[in-house]
Amino acid sequence: MNEMHLYMAQRLSALVMAPFVLVHLGTMIYAIQGGLTAAEILGRTQGSVFWFLFYGMFVVAVSIHAALGLRVILSEWAGLRGAVLSGVSLAIGLGLFAMGARAVWAVTAGGAP
Amino acid sequence: MFTTKDIDRHDTDILILGTGGAGLFAALHALQSAPEDTRVTIAVKGLIGKCGCTRMVQGGYNVALGGGDTVERHFMDTINGGKWLPNQDMAWRLCEQAVVRIRELENEIGCFFDRTADGSLHQKAFAGQTADRTVHKGDLTGIEIISRLMEKVLAHPVEKLQEHRAIGLIPTRDGSALAGVLMIDMRTGRFRFVRAKTVLMATGGGPTMYKYHTPSGDKTMDGLAMALRAGLPLRDMEMVQFHPTGLLAGDHTRMTGTVLEEGLRGAGGQLINHSGQRFMFDYDAKGERATRDVVSRGIYAEMRKNNNPEQEGVFISMAHLGPDHVRQKFAGMVKRCADCGFDLAAGKVEVVPTAHYFMGGVVVDVDTRTALEGLYVAGEDAGGAHGSNRLGGNGVANSTVYGGIAGDVMGADIRGMGGLREPDETVLEAELARACHPLTRTPDLVQPLRAKLQNVMWEDVGVMRTEAGLKRGLTGIAEVSDALMEVGVAPDNLAFNLTWHDWLNLRSLCDISEVIAKAAIARDNSRGAHYREDYPEPGALEDSYFTVARQSGDVEVTREPVAFTIVRPGETILPEHEPETLVAAQ
Amino acid sequence: MPEISSISVKVARGGPEGAQRMQQFTVPAYESQTVLDVVTWIQQNTDPTLTYRFACRVGMCGSCAMMVNGVPRWTCRTHVDKVLKNGAMEIAPLRNLPVIKDLVADMDPFFDKWVAAEAKHHPSRTRDDPIPAIDPDAPERLVASAGIECINCSVCYAACDTVAGNPDYLGPAALQRAWTLVNDAKDSARDAILDAVSGKGGCHSCHSMGSCTAYCPNELDPMSAIAGLKRETAKRYFRGRAK
């Protein structure tokens, strides 16, 4: 991965996320009225292929995006370089993805018929 | 103190001193013409491309590019402007090669000069030109030329000795050739002797021994002082060009002396004295639009009349042209003045004539060779191309043209040369001792002496001269020179010790000031930049001579007749019926 | 000119070995006085060992830049009035470059990166060819011309936090020059330049923090130039993919 690829991956993942963020924010604002319950959330998402894909892609994009964003910050502010830097950012990316995938699975897969 | 054992020794093939237009072009051409794996080394008092005057060029670059203008016309203007004193072969080569050099600058170096709407180069006419000839990039032409040259050179495999100050030309024991150059690595304060088969001196003269001067601070006549000590002949040393409008802002600021551009007067700027009167028409029918030397003398005379230390200079006033118009047309100048606290657009700014360019220099042939084998000189350090006056726009043309030639010639000459030459160790030791002299004296301030020299030169060896004044000037110079030998610099911290270098600067300036004064005494007529109140006439053009100064013990000045190798006074090489000027009257 | 009062100046002293320390000086104030004049006065009158760098004294050579009260400036064109705070100021060598001594920074890294950015003309013609006609108002030319008055003073380089954090970053001035060349009809190596600015520390490292543009004494706009490079390299990236 050279600079150019990293840069494009960061920007493209951001672009991918843009509509997700809008929808997500919108849903949240709508949903939050009158308080949130687990059932409410799960009722909306569980078993929905749409939300599965929606949040699934969101998680993939955000894992890439945040890992690359933090990579730059770790290099500029913490002085990490080379293999250490790559290792740490890969770990961040994979970690985020794993946690995110679990969450998506939790809210969308559970109640599927 | 130091002995020759303390000198770091270093070898190269081609050594270039200075990175103005001459030095940088020489480096590029040397790389093109020399055999492969020739070592090229650049040594410079500042940073590569960031010192010297080529960067400061405002108005532009003279070159005849057709549209009615011809090399012949450029040449005739140069000869007329130099009042028939130029070395005609050098002037011819300058005008002829400028055409090639400008194409090289645009096509190979990557400069972009201002265009007209049809895409061709824009050319304008400086005073003293009979065609629109000056190529430019706004009024910051030098930045474009030197930045492009600099990035080219930086990208090439040349050895870079930055902040290395040359202090002595060291010949071989029999004195027949140059062995190398002694320098100070300014950053560490250590001495370094660099042997080279060929050395180009392109340190750019610089008449900074005057109270008011325009050149960059690193230029202090080091090159000419070194050449003088090496016994080389220097010509036209009385010829100091003054620019009429230098900023006057007090002697505690380095802004004083810096140029307010020529175009201000061209556009209708008025010169006003302290009683509020416009005075230039008392001196010349063209008023403020007269040539540099005439306006400089007019201002100088006015200042002398006024003779009030509180009211030193005169004022340039632009406001009558409409402040907004001025702000727009001279944006750079207005901003520069504003940064210094002056309002050029709506107010008036105090100005005085300021020493700008040095026509004198080492005697060279058209290939930049000198009398000393292995030493070449180009740019403002070389004398001859301009005679008694340099036309605006011919300075940077001269340094780029001859710098390139020097590179070509050195690259070719080196093929026929044997190995490196052994230096005369006694000369090396003497030059070392010279530089170390202040380190053995009680430390004291250098600046008051520099100020004193600058006053002496301004008062007595300046814009208007008389024999009595020049002699008084010589006494003053000698006083400063002697006093300097008693001023010391503390030897404990020589790394980047500017005060040591101030001392060495003043040493060079004293040495060359003496030559200027003596050459000015030797010329008992008035030509171009040299004006003798006691001999106001130019003398018969057919009997034109130039001065040659040499040091062998004392400095002696002789006269040599100008050889009219191409055109004789009263004649022209322009075809018959050519109009006198192609410039539309203003 | 009469002395008005005096200025209290703290100046960074010392070389590369050992940290710099601040030294206090009192300098007479004058009506027309630049920061360079203040430093000069100290060297010429009180401490002959003080080291600084200048050449042209009119804002053309770009060798006199220093940090004045924490801000990078060309000192020869900075009037004291502009920076004085309660009669005092603080002067230090340019940020993001190694210190040689006192107020003098080593500019070599700045210029090494200039070279690394392929920021030099790649000829498409020789001295034997005519000078090409170029419309000065063509859009590409206007873009190229916007950046060409750079005096390589390194003020932008000192202002940029990305330079501070990323030793490979080529920096605003070199990238701006590269962008000028990309838009220069006379340059023959557009791709080589775009390659050079796409590598490690290239234009993609810039976060558009804009300090370069905010502090450039010549009012140039390296930030936009770098954005131009990002745009152009991204376009090329997609074109490369599409093939």
Add this chain to the structure above:
Amino acid sequence: MKAVARAHPLWLAYILHRLSGIGLALFLPAHFYVLSLALTDAARLDAFLRFSDLALVKLAEFGLVFLLAVHFFGGLRLMALEFLPWSAQQKTWAAAALAGSFMISTLFLMRAI
């Protein structure tokens, strides 16, 4: 850290974008964790959601949405600057990004309360 040439809007926009990015990256794992509770322990998710009714937690959430909004608009601003041909409107963009994010987060807060 001593102030070095940072007192201008674009630098503030940059630092805001970076800090909000870090903030989001730190929050994200927590967010994922809470959601994945749905899989393991729906009761605790509910408990958490009730807990989020507290004013203090509301404020924290407001902060998060604020971060996301700041970062979102900041990121769009950045990509507009990079990919759309340059216009001198940059500072306006920066201001608009801030204003927009403020609006959204206030909206969120007002609806939630």
